[in-house]
Amino acid sequence: MSPHSDSAQTNAPQITRVDGTAIAVRGNDIDTDRIIPARFLKVVTFDGIGQFAFQDVRIDENGRVTDHPFNNPVYRKASILLANRNFGCGSSREHAPQALMRWGVNAIIGESFAEIFAGNCNALGVPAVTVAQSEIAELMSLVESRPDAKISIDLLAGTVITPNSQYRFQMPAAYLQSLVGGTWDSTALLLQNTEEIRKTAANLPYVARFA
Amino acid sequence: MNLLDNVWERHKVATLPNGQDQLFIGLHLIHEVTSPQAFQMLEERGLPVLYPDRTMATVDHIVPTADQNRPFADPLAEEMIQALERNTTAYGIRYFGLDSSHQGIVHIVGPELGLTQPGMTIACGDSHTSTHGAFGSIAFGIGTSQVRDVLASQCLAMSKPKVRRIQVDGELPTGVSAKDIILCIIADLGVNGGLGFAYEYAGSTIEALSMEGRMTICNMSIEGAARVGYVNPDQTTFDYIRGRKFAPGDEAFQRAIDYWKSIASPTGADYDDLYTIDASTLEPMVTWGINPGQAIGITKLTPLIADLPEEHREVAQAAYRHMSFAESEPIEGKRIDVAFIGSCTNGRITDLREAAAAVKGRAVAAHVRALVVPGSKQVARQAQEEGLDEIFRAAGFQWRAAGCSMCLAMNPDKLNGNELCASSSNRNFIGRQGSPTGRTLLMSPAMVAAAAVAGRVVDIR
Numbered sequence: 001m002s003p004h005s006d007s008a009q010t011n012a013p014q015i016t017r018v019d020g021t022a023i024a025v026r027g028n029d030i031d032t033d034r035i036i037p038a039r040f041l042k043v044v045t046f047d048g049i050g051q052f053a054f055q056d057v058r059i060d061e062n063g064r065v066t067d068h069p070f071n072n073p074v075y076r077k078a079s080i081l082l083a084n085r086n087f088g089c090g091s092s093r094e095h096a097p098q099a100l101m102r103w104g105v106n107a108i109i110g111e112s113f114a115e116i117f118a119g120n121c122n123a124l125g126v127p128a129v130t131v132a133q134s135e136i137a138e139l140m141s142l143v144e145s146r147p148d149a150k151i152s153i154d155l156l157a158g159t160v161i162t163p164n165s166q167y168r169f170q171m172p173a174a175y176l177q178s179l180v181g182g183t184w185d186s187t188a189l190l191l192q193n194t195e196e197i198r199k200t201a202a203n204l205p206y207v208a209r210f211a
Numbered sequence: 212m213n214l215l216d217n218v219w220e221r222h223k224v225a226t227l228p229n230g231q232d233q234l235f236i237g238l239h240l241i242h243e244v245t246s247p248q249a250f251q252m253l254e255e256r257g258l259p260v261l262y263p264d265r266t267m268a269t270v271d272h273i274v275p276t277a278d279q280n281r282p283f284a285d286p287l288a289e290e291m292i293q294a295l296e297r298n299t300t301a302y303g304i305r306y307f308g309l310d311s312s313h314q315g316i317v318h319i320v321g322p323e324l325g326l327t328q329p330g331m332t333i334a335c336g337d338s339h340t341s342t343h344g345a346f347g348s349i350a351f352g353i354g355t356s357q358v359r360d361v362l363a364s365q366c367l368a369m370s371k372p373k374v375r376r377i378q379v380d381g382e383l384p385t386g387v388s389a390k391d392i393i394l395c396i397i398a399d400l401g402v403n404g405g406l407g408f409a410y411e412y413a414g415s416t417i418e419a420l421s422m423e424g425r426m427t428i429c430n431m432s433i434e435g436a437a438r439v440g441y442v443n444p445d446q447t448t449f450d451y452i453r454g455r456k457f458a459p460g461d462e463a464f465q466r467a468i469d470y471w472k473s474i475a476s477p478t479g480a481d482y483d484d485l486y487t488i489d490a491s492t493l494e495p496m497v498t499w500g501i502n503p504g505q506a507i508g509i510t511k512l513t514p515l516i517a518d519l520p521e522e523h524r525e526v527a528q529a530a531y532r533h534m535s536f537a538e539s540e541p542i543e544g545k546r547i548d549v550a551f552i553g554s555c556t557n558g559r560i561t562d563l564r565e566a567a568a569a570v571k572g573r574a575v576a577a578h579v580r581a582l583v584v585p586g587s588k589q590v591a592r593q594a595q596e597e598g599l600d601e602i603f604r605a606a607g608f609q610w611r612a613a614g615c616s617m618c619l620a621m622n623p624d625k626l627n628g629n630e631l632c633a634s635s636s637n638r639n640f641i642g643r644q645g646s647p648t649g650r651t652l653l654m655s656p657a658m659v660a661a662a663a664v665a666g667r668v669v670d671i672r
């Protein structure tokens with residue numbers, strides 16, 4: 001499945017499952033400045049931004065490559081990111097999920113996500129699902145000991161499946177619905193109601209400057 | 212029905228198939244960082260901007276604050292400002308660029324032009340859009356794909372948040388400001404505590420605050436994970452708006468006030484949660500760590516890791532490592548290298564007045580690099596009229612042009628190495644101020660000013 005190749009079209013593909021190997025980035029409150037430092041935001045397109053994901057924790061202050069999982073070649077093909085609590089907090093920059101997605105992340109499993117970040121992921125068709133703290137700990141241990149372990153996120157069944165276990169995930173119902181229904185690219189959807197948009201606007205006293 | 216319910220209902224266009232609401236956006240603010248990709252997406256789909264007159268643009272993040280000659284020395288920054296110039300021209304969007312007397316940080320420009328009004332929905336591709344809630348609007352930060360949605364349809368697909376009323380009562384002690392209130396709230400409720408909530412700030416302390424103070428508080432709602440923060444509009448709000456460039460004219464103003472009052476939360480409105488603070492017990496706050504929730508009163512000691520709830524220990528450890536601080540030590544007395552006064556949190560005229568009062572007739576410590584960066588050209592003009600720039604310059608501060616500056620690392624203003632910076636901005640994340648090893652202490656503008664003079668963190672009281 002390659003849901004992102006045709007993001008310019010108005011009809012988004014239905015995303016019902018994501019299969020792949022996973023990569024664990026441990027830590028609570030990992031903010032968007034960490035995911036993509038601000039200096040890499042000086043771009044007018046998202047192309048090429050993937051290589052800078054987690055840049056400042058991948059290279060230390062002396063220019064040495066760190067042991068960050070994104071530097072570990074065994075995870076280079078991973079398509080599912082495992083995260084802890086409040087992942088993606090901080091700025092609204094869509095550059096953060098864009099960088100992860102363009103690095104190769106097709107879905108994120110975490111303990112919890114910052115709200116704007118979760119919305120941004122959804123707008124890109126990247127499911128961001130949550131499981132319990134103990135479950136994310138198990139998942140992380142699994143992929144750290146067995147980087148080739150196949151993991152599936154079954155959006156229709158609401159489960160994360162590993163070779164040995166199965167977990168129920170949570171995600172906002174609206175996001176789930178839009179992913180499996182293929183309506184996660186909202187622009188076309190919003191434009192279907194142009195009549196109602198005009199009506200709503202006309203009823204707002206400030207739109208006519210309180211005339 | 213509280214204010215959020217009222218505003219939501221009036222702006223709801225439809226219920227979407229996924230159960231979210233389609234919400235009309237009354238005011239859309241854009242800047243150079245998060246809009247170019249959105250325009251590119253529009254172009255790819257051949258879509259027009261539905262309500263070009265409901266979007267306003269300015270340039271702030273990448274603007275150099277020392278030398279603003281074009282082309283910018285940084286070709287990437289130049290490319291970004293040109294993209295904004297091109298897009299605003301192509302789509303007929305009003306743009307307050309560098310040659311406009313209204314350019315500045317987007318969250319400062321909106322209110323001071325009277326664009327930001329009560330009872331509006333406001334969106335901007337920037338998480339500190341919550342600032343505008345100070346006027347009793349529902350304002351939220353959005354991602355670039357949503358910027359595209361607003362440009363194309365003037366709408367967003369949104370789920371309605373719950374509302375937590377944060378009741379702040381009591382008289383603020385001398386030396387304690389709005390910044391300290393919000394740092395305290397975030398420290399208490401946690402950087403994760405507002406997830407799924409809008410914060411309604413209320414109570415006698417909030418009512419007594421200026422609009423600038425209310426904006427400081429609403430600005431940092433997002434640091435506590437609340438995407439929306441607001442204050443019910445009152446006479447202070449109306450007085451602030453009256454006469455501003457885009458405010459309703461004299462004749463319409465009374466009708467505007469009627470609408471603004473009609474959307475406010477009535478006494479006894481329902482809330483999903485309530486949190487109360489006694490402002491009279493507050494002291495100046497300062498952060499010791501790497502997120503805005505890691506803050507303590509200036510007379511307190513940094514926490515013992517063992518005393519923290521388990522889920523906070525790991526981040527606390529990382530914070531001590533990054534900051535080179537230890538458990539159970541004071542932040543007061545820490546020697547600083549840099550002092551930064553500015554940002555959409557504390558770059559307004561009242562902030563500069565408070566900071567100037569703390570430095571008047573004194574000199575910045577010899578080892579400190581100190582910057583004052585007004586939040587907008589209008590703030591700069593007003594400060595100059597009041598002679599504040601002279602006070603800062605005489606004390607040894609650099610007086611800069613309006614922009615985001617050292618709040619984030621997208622322009623030439625940055626920390627070097629592991630410099631320790633007393634900052635009036637809103638984020639102390641690792642690397643936020645441009646050096647991966649740089650260290651940030653968030654505090655009020657008056658505290659930053661006092662730290663600049665002393666060369667170390669001091670208690671202004």
Ligand code: SF4
Pocket residue numbers: 271272316317318337339554555556614615618619636637
């Ligand atoms: S001042 Fe800082 S927080 Fe505010 S808009 Fe600029 S970069 Fe963002």
